[in-house]
Amino acid sequence: MKKRKVPLRKDIVTGEMHPKKELVRVVKNKQDEVSVDPTGKMPGRGAYIALDVKVAEQAKKQKTFDKAFGIKVGTEFYDDLVAYVDHQQARKELFGDDA
Template sequence: MKQKKIPMRMCLGCQEMKPKKELIRVVKNKENEISLDFTGKKPGRGAYICKNVSCFEKAKKGRKFERAFETSIGEEIYELLRKELEEGHAGE
């Protein structure tokens, strides 16, 4: 039986390639709203980070999200994403 290919994505924070299911997708939709996508199915441009806050902080500090989405991101959006990440991570 042929083994199924596992899709790999790069974390914006630590720059490591990991299986897509181990990462959280950050998505920007057509209305330029940025949110976390725990299912990986929301429509829009996606970027991936590990499920820990330290990778989120590294990506924020290096302005990786702004490069990935080609837009500027306000501090209040980062705070919302951090809170959502902490709450989503606590539920695991």
């Protein structure tokens, strides 16, 4: 059986390439609303960060998505992002790669 190609994406905080499953997509829509995209299919401009709390906190400190999307992103979004990444990281540790 042919081995499938694993899609890679760049983490905008660290600049490292990771498999798409190990990243979380953040999307900005046409109304300049920024949100976490758990499905990876929402319309709009997307950017990826690793499922790592340290990386999410670094993104908050550096205001990475403000720069990436060219708009002012509220601190409550960064707080939600850190919480989401923490939750997903805990799920991955509990249930493995299938979660």
